Amino acid sequence: MSNTPRWSRRGLLAGTASAIAGATLARVGHAQTAPAGTPTAAQPRPLPPYVNWKDPNQMIVHTATTIETKKSAFGTSIITPSDRLYIRNNLPAPDVSIVANRDAWEVSVEGVRQPRTLSVADLKGMGLETVATVLQCSGNGRGYFADSPSGTKWTVGAAGCVIWSGVPVRSVVAALGGLADGARFMTGTGGETLPAGIDPKSVMVERSVPVKAMDDAMLAWEMNGQPLPHAHGGPLRLVVPGYSGVNNIKYVKRLAFGATESDAAIQKTGYRMSPPGVKGDPSQPAVWEMDVKSWINGPTSDGGPVKAGLVQVHGVAMGATRPVRRVDVSLDGGQTWHEARFVGPDLGRFAWRQFVLPIQLQPGQYMLASRAQDSRFNWQVETTPSNAGGYLNSGWRSHAFPITVA
């Protein structure tokens, strides 16, 4: 378990037994009635126009602003291609005209000794770094909570691993004379056009993270070797490695360092780890760092039968802000475990790693599960306690799923 504060360690323990039973039944039932990754609607929804460049066969359209990668669409080559990467926007994207001249986009940097507004062109002269990170929606795995918290029922597909290029925030801050006194939080503000007639604070996308996150953060203009797509925050996105998706501000127009968190609703009451049924408030932990987590993507993820014999069980494992050091795979729902092998290059502590367990399987029923361990020997939790928002579900038991070997 990470050192991120949680609303209740006691709640975790108390809820474990019932959550296990519920989640396991839910998964088995799911696999019996519909293949994983299939929308329950009779007809899948088409991609909305702003992301019609994505591969429609690989995506599940929950709504126009919540679009999931099918589990079967995850490959084994570490990187999630942009046209298979999930979409989750808290507001509709700003007009696409903002990417007509990417270098002209501006971000105001405040809470430094020499505050300045910088264009992307300015930023490109200030430094260059490249980092691979897991981008994961705070609500990824919500669909596996047994008590069905409200919100999009993501399973595993509100996540991907991508490579960013941009300038380290620390380089920008250094060029502007360093942080002003008293900085405890780094606040990013998105450039979305706000709906008229509503208190801006109630809808704006503005998130604060602890200032220590600055050490790894980046203002990124490129993703996976291409100018950052508009739908993913281009021309410029604040990337906060190891922190859940909402903290990675799209169309970032303001980056401010200060003593207090934003008072925007999305920070003040939204994205809080509050107990089920309890409204979020600033006394509850914010949804920030992710947890150590893994899941299995194959040899099948659609419930289809697997051929008996030597089978390659594979998936992804992440340590959030730490390297992942080990992954175990279970074929019997967690009664016994086998250590898996990592495959492919290590893209750094913020990326996920592919793992594989080659194993001889006889015909029969198996319940696949995986659990990852980070470099500090923290194991992925068996069950994440439910919370009002359905955030940060990393429990291995609820991610388990059955396969048939024939």
Added chain:
Amino acid sequence: MSNTPRWSRRGLLAGTASAIAGATLARVGHAQTAPAGTPTAAQPRPLPPYVNWKDPNQMIVHTATTIETKKSAFGTSIITPSDRLYIRNNLPAPDVSIVANRDAWEVSVEGVRQPRTLSVADLKGMGLETVATVLQCSGNGRGYFADSPSGTKWTVGAAGCVIWSGVPVRSVVAALGGLADGARFMTGTGGETLPAGIDPKSVMVERSVPVKAMDDAMLAWEMNGQPLPHAHGGPLRLVVPGYSGVNNIKYVKRLAFGATESDAAIQKTGYRMSPPGVKGDPSQPAVWEMDVKSWINGPTSDGGPVKAGLVQVHGVAMGATRPVRRVDVSLDGGQTWHEARFVGPDLGRFAWRQFVLPIQLQPGQYMLASRAQDSRFNWQVETTPSNAGGYLNSGWRSHAFPITVA
């Protein structure tokens, strides 16, 4: 310089002085008349239908089977996205119907103790590995040879860095009882449909590499996290890390180990390092391992002016079969050098690395060059001697280009 045999070390030395003069003038002249990466034709050719999913703005269509990535299209995030990756086919691709059922594609494995025909489904059960490699056409850089050898005048864009997933060839060989006696070469045969009425040996794509290449080779079904695109060899490609593009057999239908090289023309007389004007024959070294190489992609690659001040000079560097350990950048055409810094994760010895040199530049004219060094302290050569086919040009001087800082 690598330990790959070359047709003439003496030729390299003798040709250096004139090649330098010619190449440097050619580059300056090129930059004065047309931006790098711009086709000389007034209207760029459209993408042929079989690759109409590529980004037309990022590609130079030389012919329907030779399509180059624009230098300005290389990002800084290591991976080359599939829709920006170059195309070079020796024959038209087979019918696209072969990817309708990818798992059914078959490859015959010969020269092992238990020869067998294996489907992609079989291969997926036998192992899983992931490797990042530079895929580079043997003729990349041909356009920089001063004596203008015939063939597509690629500059730097017949190359990319991609991530493959598949089964290691060594795992397949082990599962089939190991190599039969006497194996000296690994030969891959492509599944292209051959034109009727012509000796198959004269046109088929069949290449042999030394059997030692088996240790790193892979039968790959995935590239960059997606099923291998048909245009890049899907459903199945033989990937030979560190070896030039032609050795990475698309639509591989036969993998044979034996005592001799293929007698197909593409191996026997084609892709040989023969002196200018001399036809290839088996006595000349084959085009196999690539050389240590680097080039600069920015801050500008289209000849446009760069703003004076702090500038990030960046590019890519590869060691072919060895890690690259250092890159130097010159701003004065190689008179003085500055050591650059690597950026981003290291994807392994077959991948390229991004490098950057942050430097303050006053207004003026500069000639940008880079030279890489591999883990055995071999420097990228200053000038690659020309050869009949215009292959394997890695000379740093001919890759230099001028910029104006204003």
